[in-house]
Amino acid sequence: MPTLTRLYSMQEAAQHNTGEDCWVVIDGKVYNVTSYLDEHPGGDDILLAATGKDATDDFEDAGHSKSARELMQEYCIGELDPSAMAFPQLEIYSTEQSTDPLKKIMGVTTQYWVVPVAIAGISLVAGVLYLRTK
Incomplete structure (x- = not known):
């Protein structure tokens, strides 16, 4: 029987960005790494800096081992909701310009x-x- 996966929006995942409540998003999956902050070999500041954005590139650039990738599965709490992908807000500026x-x-x-x-x-x-x- 397949397990149900909870879907999260990026905005929801980004709200968990403190040492007491830290989530990261890697490859479309959401990980609650709060309990892992003190154990992370690179330090907790690396994980805290990865909150609020898709940290896939940061994760891949660090060259994590196979065992690190397996360990991640323990912290997976869900996936990003593809239908709730955030679009950047457009800023609208006035085209009126003073000639004075x-x-x-x-x-x-x-x-x-x-x-x-x-x-x-x-x-x-x-x-x-x-x-x-x-």
Whole structure:
């Protein structure tokens, strides 16, 4: 009799991303590796960094042994639901662009605080250098 496999979405698997509750996704399968974190030869930080994404490439790049692949089966809790594959959200930007150069500059300076701070810093340095030459 075939065993029923629980299906998980990537969003659901990605929510388990702490040392107290850690799931990873490799080759379309979901693994609860929470109890294995302390035993992982590469350290728990490697597994924690693999949460929230498909870690298949990371797993394959590490060159895991046959015994490591067999050990993984103990931690398998289900598979990714192929019908719930996430699509990246599109960001929509306005195509309206101002032709007024002052508005463009003001938009940049309000959006990025670095520009006004840099202008003030350059002015200060120029003032100090000017006063030293007198």
